[in-house]
Amino acid sequence: MKLNRRKALALMGSTVAASGLAAPALAMNKKIKVGALRFTSHSGSFIAQERGYFADAGLDVEFEFFQAAQPMAVAIASGDVDYAVTAVSGGLVSLAQKGAIKVIGGALAEEDGIDGQKYLISSASYDAGIKTLKDLDGKKYAVTQAGSSFHYMGAKMAAAEGISLSFTPLQKVGAIIGAMKSGQVDGWSIVPHIAKPLAKAGAWHMVANVSDYIPGYQVTTVFTSAKNAADERGLTESFLQGFSAGVDDYAAAMIDKTADQDAMVDLIHKYVYTDRPREKAAPSIINGTMRLNSGAALNIASIQDQLSWFQSEGLVDADISIDQLVDRSYVDIIGA
Amino acid sequence: MSDMSRGKTVAFRGGGFAPKPQRWIGVFVFVTLILLAEWGTRSGWITALTLPKPSDVFDTFRELYESGLLFKHLGPSLSRLVVGAAIGASVGISVGVLIGLFSYIRSGLVPLVAAIFPIPKIALLPLFVIWFGIGEGSKYALIAFGTFTPTVVATYGAVDNVDRTLIRMGQSFGLSWWSIVRKIVLPGAMPGILSGLRISLAIAIILLVAAEMLGAQYGIGAYILEAGSLYDLERLFAGVVILSLLGVFVSFIIGMIERRLLGWRS
Numbered sequence: 081m082k083l084n085r086r087k088a089l090a091l092m093g094s095t096v097a098a099s100g101l102a103a104p105a106l107a108m109n110k111k112i113k114v115g116a117l118r119f120t121s122h123s124g125s126f127i128a129q130e131r132g133y134f135a136d137a138g139l140d141v142e143f144e145f146f147q148a149a150q151p152m153a154v155a156i157a158s159g160d161v162d163y164a165v166t167a168v169s170g171g172l173v174s175l176a177q178k179g180a181i182k183v184i185g186g187a188l189a190e191e192d193g194i195d196g197q198k199y200l201i202s203s204a205s206y207d208a209g210i211k212t213l214k215d216l217d218g219k220k221y222a223v224t225q226a227g228s229s230f231h232y233m234g235a236k237m238a239a240a241e242g243i244s245l246s247f248t249p250l251q252k253v254g255a256i257i258g259a260m261k262s263g264q265v266d267g268w269s270i271v272p273h274i275a276k277p278l279a280k281a282g283a284w285h286m287v288a289n290v291s292d293y294i295p296g297y298q299v300t301t302v303f304t305s306a307k308n309a310a311d312e313r314g315l316t317e318s319f320l321q322g323f324s325a326g327v328d329d330y331a332a333a334m335i336d337k338t339a340d341q342d343a344m345v346d347l348i349h350k351y352v353y354t355d356r357p358r359e360k361a362a363p364s365i366i367n368g369t370m371r372l373n374s375g376a377a378l379n380i381a382s383i384q385d386q387l388s389w390f391q392s393e394g395l396v397d398a399d400i401s402i403d404q405l406v407d408r409s410y411v412d413i414i415g416a
Numbered sequence: 417m418s419d420m421s422r423g424k425t426v427a428f429r430g431g432g433f434a435p436k437p438q439r440w441i442g443v444f445v446f447v448t449l450i451l452l453a454e455w456g457t458r459s460g461w462i463t464a465l466t467l468p469k470p471s472d473v474f475d476t477f478r479e480l481y482e483s484g485l486l487f488k489h490l491g492p493s494l495s496r497l498v499v500g501a502a503i504g505a506s507v508g509i510s511v512g513v514l515i516g517l518f519s520y521i522r523s524g525l526v527p528l529v530a531a532i533f534p535i536p537k538i539a540l541l542p543l544f545v546i547w548f549g550i551g552e553g554s555k556y557a558l559i560a561f562g563t564f565t566p567t568v569v570a571t572y573g574a575v576d577n578v579d580r581t582l583i584r585m586g587q588s589f590g591l592s593w594w595s596i597v598r599k600i601v602l603p604g605a606m607p608g609i610l611s612g613l614r615i616s617l618a619i620a621i622i623l624l625v626a627a628e629m630l631g632a633q634y635g636i637g638a639y640i641l642e643a644g645s646l647y648d649l650e651r652l653f654a655g656v657v658i659l660s661l662l663g664v665f666v667s668f669i670i671g672m673i674e675r676r677l678l679g680w681r682s
Contacts, residue, residue, distance in 0.1 A: 150645055157465060170646040178464045225645035248631045249638065255542055255630060264550040395646055
């Protein structure tokens with residue numbers, strides 16, 4: 081692990097040196113605020129902060145923690161937060177249309193071979209004979225809010241199965257878990273580290289993988305204010321550089337297993353599941369492992385599909401173009 | 417002393433602070449504010465992120481009406497409001513009158529009402545979902561519970577404020593207990609009960625949005641929450657305007673009931 085860290089730092093040093101002209105613009109020790117949720121999917125930022133990758137990129141980062149993705153998007157729009165990572169939602173698209181924010185990179189993505197998000201059927205419904213996703217026709221499917229990523233995942237599955245779902249907004253993940261446990265709603269989809277333990281505890285059955293229905297799904301994206309994307313090029317590049325270094329460490333430890341996983345779990349545990357002891361938090365952190373795109377690459381095809389779906393549902397204006405939402409100039413664009 | 421004989425006219429100065437209704441001033445304030453917002457958003461010193469154009473809000477409202485969605489949202493909301501508020505207000509008035517009339521009930525229930533009044537009813541919503549189900553039951557319960565406590569407090573306050581001398585007079589003339597309650601206490605408490613209802617029904621409208629947070633696909637509250645999560649300010653304001661109109665309408669209905677029931681005052 082020590083070796084890896086040193087290696088990574090050396091690599092960082094060489095990239096900064098190699099970029100030459102960009103380096104003086106980067107090293108200004110600028111104060112920025114990064115919005116985050118206490119989820120493992122935000123580990124890229126946490127690692128970059130703990131291991132000094134942000135500092136190496138000349139940034140003095142302060143985290144601002146949120147309870148949900150939507151307030152974070154509004155905080156970016158109001159300028160209270162500079163950079164954040166979250167799922168593409170209808171709210172995000174509306175704010176982009178109003179010229180407030182831009183998506184500049186990709187983070188969490190579904191990838192074959194890595195356990196991703198699961199479709200679930202509540203135990204009460206399962207016992208009542210709803211065994212497959214097709215049987216959910218006309219049943220209650222839980223979402224946090226209209227236009228959320230849960231709504232998108234449910235709708236894509238329903239379209240593929242040729243069924244119709246009754247989408248039930250319950251605002252919060254906690255409320256949905258309660259409603260699933262008591263059998264008030266029939267179906268849902270969620271990240272594996274929440275899906276697996278409660279499936280074991282008998283709350284619900286995992287019946288399919290989200291990646292089977294939405295291949296290459298770009299779940300979360302890196303975004304910032306339109307002003308930062310347009311006018312603060314050096315700052316934005318510095319942030320992405322530090323963030324990407326954190327993501328690489330995460331992938332090395334958690335997916336490729338070429339670095340010390342225990343040390344990585346310790347680091348993430350400083351931010352995620354802080355209310356639980358280490359031995360209880362560790363399985364959840366490890367179960368939550370998913371692919372964070374290397375170099376914050378963005379799957380533009382997936383973003384386009386999500387945008388088109390929001391438009392077809394009438395959740396956002398039909399005349400928003402993908403370039404109003406995305407600034408392609410910062411990271412590698414994949415899937416185009 | 418010639419001044420004295422001529423006399424000096426002194427203007428009447430005891431006019432008091434009697435407020436006179438100025439019918440058009442209220443409308444003028446509304447129109448000015450809306451025109452100001454329209455001008456600001458059009459000229460650009462109010463950004464699209466801060467406030468929607470009032471004319472766009474009006475267009476959204478018209479689309480809502482023309483597509484028929486307005487009534488699809490208004491129907492469930494009104495039924496939730498009517499059923500929930502009817503349960504809460506009728507139980508509240510009954511309990512309030514009982515507290516006003518019987519010492520044992522007063523001693524037992526007043527602390528209980530004081531204890532449940534400050535509970536934010538929204539905090540109990542997840543619990544209500546388990547108790548009453550995710551359908552209409554939990555929504556009725558939330559609105560009923562929210563209107564119940566203010567109604568109780570207003571009602572027993574109103575019963576306490578009934579003129580004691582009237583009750584003593586009734587007793588002196590040998591009226592039965594039931595007659596006194598029916599002919600003196602209830603009519604005497606009615607002004608207080610009705611003004612309490614104005615407050616508790618406004619609270620019912622506020623709670624409508626909270627009640628539709630969980631599991632409602634249609635309803636004004638669900639519409640406003642959806643607009644908020646999509647950051648769609650036009651729809652958000654259109655929904656808020658509907659709630660305001662609902663409040664004006666409820667206030668108008670209570671005004672009619674007051675004129676009907678309190679005719680004896682004039």
